[in-house]
Amino acid sequence: MSIRLYNTLTRQKETFKPADPQRVTMYACGPTVYNYAHIGNARPAVIFDLLYRLLASKFPNVIYARNITDVDDKINQAAADEGVSIDVISSRFTRAYREDMGALGVGRPTVEPEATAHMKQIIEMIQRLLEKGHAYEAENHVLFDVASFPEYGGLSRRERREMIAGARVEVAPYKRNPEDFVLWKPSGDDDPGWDSPWGRGRPGWHIECSAMSAAHLGEVIDIHAGGQDLVFPHHENEIAQSRCAHGRETFARFWIHNGFVTVDKRKMSKSLGNTLIVHELLKKWPGEVMRYVLLSAHYRQPLDWSESALEQARKTLDRMYATLRDAGPAPDTAGDLDPAIVEALEDDINTPTALAHLNRLTRELPNLEGNERQEAMGRLVASAGLLGLLQEDPAVWFRGRQEASGIDSEKIQALLEQRSRARKDKDFATADRIRDELIDQGIEIEDSPEGTRWKVISA
RNA sequence: GGCUAGGUGGCAGAGUGGUUAUGCAGCGGCCUGCAAAGCCGUCUACCUCGGUUCGACUCCGGGCCUAGCCUCCA
Numbered sequence: 001m002s003i004r005l006y007n008t009l010t011r012q013k014e015t016f017k018p019a020d021p022q023r024v025t026m027y028a029c030g031p032t033v034y035n036y037a038h039i040g041n042a043r044p045a046v047i048f049d050l051l052y053r054l055l056a057s058k059f060p061n062v063i064y065a066r067n068i069t070d071v072d073d074k075i076n077q078a079a080a081d082e083g084v085s086i087d088v089i090s091s092r093f094t095r096a097y098r099e100d101m102g103a104l105g106v107g108r109p110t111v112e113p114e115a116t117a118h119m120k121q122i123i124e125m126i127q128r129l130l131e132k133g134h135a136y137e138a139e140n141h142v143l144f145d146v147a148s149f150p151e152y153g154g155l156s157r158r159e160r161r162e163m164i165a166g167a168r169v170e171v172a173p174y175k176r177n178p179e180d181f182v183l184w185k186p187s188g189d190d191d192p193g194w195d196s197p198w199g200r201g202r203p204g205w206h207i208e209c210s211a212m213s214a215a216h217l218g219e220v221i222d223i224h225a226g227g228q229d230l231v232f233p234h235h236e237n238e239i240a241q242s243r244c245a246h247g248r249e250t251f252a253r254f255w256i257h258n259g260f261v262t263v264d265k266r267k268m269s270k271s272l273g274n275t276l277i278v279h280e281l282l283k284k285w286p287g288e289v290m291r292y293v294l295l296s297a298h299y300r301q302p303l304d305w306s307e308s309a310l311e312q313a314r315k316t317l318d319r320m321y322a323t324l325r326d327a328g329p330a331p332d333t334a335g336d337l338d339p340a341i342v343e344a345l346e347d348d349i350n351t352p353t354a355l356a357h358l359n360r361l362t363r364e365l366p367n368l369e370g371n372e373r374q375e376a377m378g379r380l381v382a383s384a385g386l387l388g389l390l391q392e393d394p395a396v397w398f399r400g401r402q403e404a405s406g407i408d409s410e411k412i413q414a415l416l417e418q419r420s421r422a423r424k425d426k427d428f429a430t431a432d433r434i435r436d437e438l439i440d441q442g443i444e445i446e447d448s449p450e451g452t453r454w455k456v457i458s459a
Numbered sequence: 460g461g462c463u464a465g466g467u468g469g470c471a472g473a474g475u476g477g478u479u480a481u482g483c484a485g486c487g488g489c490c491u492g493c494a495a496a497g498c499c500g501u502c503u504a505c506c507u508c509g510g511u512u513c514g515a516c517u518c519c520g521g522g523c524c525u526a527g528c529c530u531c532c533a
Contacts, residue, residue: 011463028533029533030533031533032531032532037533038533040532040533041532041533042533043533044533045533072531073531074531156462156463156528156529157462157463158461158462158528158529159461159462205531226533227532227533228463228464228527228528228533229527229528229531229532229533230532230533231463231528232462232528232529233528233529233530234532257533258533259464259526259527259533260526260527260533261533262526262527265525265526266526267526267527267532268533269531269532269533270531270532271530271531271532296471296472296482297471297472297473298472298473300464301464301465301472302464302465302526302527304471306471308470308471308483309470309471309483311483312470312471312482312483312484313482313483315482315483316481316482316483318496319482319496319497322496322497323497326496326497344473350473350474351473352471352472352473352474352480352481352482353473353474353480353481355472355473355481355482356472356473356480356481356482357480357481358481359481359482360480360481363498366497366498367498423492426492428492428493431492431493432492432493432494435493435494435495439495444495444496445494445495445496446494446495446496446497447491447494447495447496448496448497453496455496
């Protein structure tokens, strides 16, 4: 089976065939590092991490680049607010981003280029655009001349006329056309800036992705990914810059866009102030629970984030880990991947269907014996691994939450011993009283042939 | 106004021209001193109006509703 992906360029699912199977290239728009990532930022990180794993399982050499935007006016603002230099801000939040995404099971991409480290490439690309007549200088700015690229709007399917009619922003007077966008802008004395043929300044937002993907992946790449809100104008502008600078027919062959995370059905965004910060959520919920929630809807659909979605995911993972725990020791060798799960993921990353099959494997497991059971366990763990789930030792999974809740396990243990003595004496009133006390504390107990187990139910 | 996605059972959420999604919750059973957990079984669906078809939740058209983009945004 081959991988099929929905391509925004053609608005349909297409079979993914890399230009060069020996060197598959993928670029995803990464974070602007001026504060902590919210759960809406985490969705593409998780989804494209999964896509990368999937590609890597099929092709010998996949290069995945995810940039760090460390030149941005919001970073400047944050730095000014604290009275520190921008690299203090950007390195702090770059580190936080990697930690937080790591907690969600997101691996590091092959390359993580930073804009500040690519000023030379950015300036060279702008020069090339000027030379080819696709850009012009005006009042210390360099602007991209949209009129010079007739195919502008192809990705987002917009007509230039309509864009002008619907524009809500004031048009800078030095623009030839309202839809022209900035490649380079001047920096004031207090702003961070780099020397350029057009004076001391800094790059516009779009050019860094074009320059860095060309530098690390090549002029034409297989996949370019990002959030749906980047389709216009960011990705449209990237296409214009890259194709014009390189004189190629194509920039990215496949464009993949994820849907939004919503809260109360409204898009989670910094401007609406309804963001939930991953760094904060991790204090209450295991990263794996959040990953499960993020995978529970198809990546192109909106995903409504809620406490109940988290609880449901936690319960489901509890059941899976409990099944693994009760199934005995894990097999030594890596298991085979479940074909249905692979098939679901290869069909435009259908994670809900993949999770349904993961649940099926979990359900089947207790009914199997001997070798069959060992094989099924291996298959479950290996298949879940493709999704970045169930890689924890079950004991660690359950213990982790006890530690996080700060509960004194020795005290619990003492109460449980008291209860089992009472039960032995048929003093069920006392036994049940102890159980009720524990439930009040958010502790649930389970009697099993191996003795009484307990777990934290309220996080 | 232009352009995009959607409207599925109590909730979340896949999918298909005629056959069980799955999870959580509910209900019944097994198990248990009683529970919990687990297992087995089970009830609630496909926005609306037309059309195509032997047959549509699934295809086509109209309508209603929701969200998003057109400004920084994943």
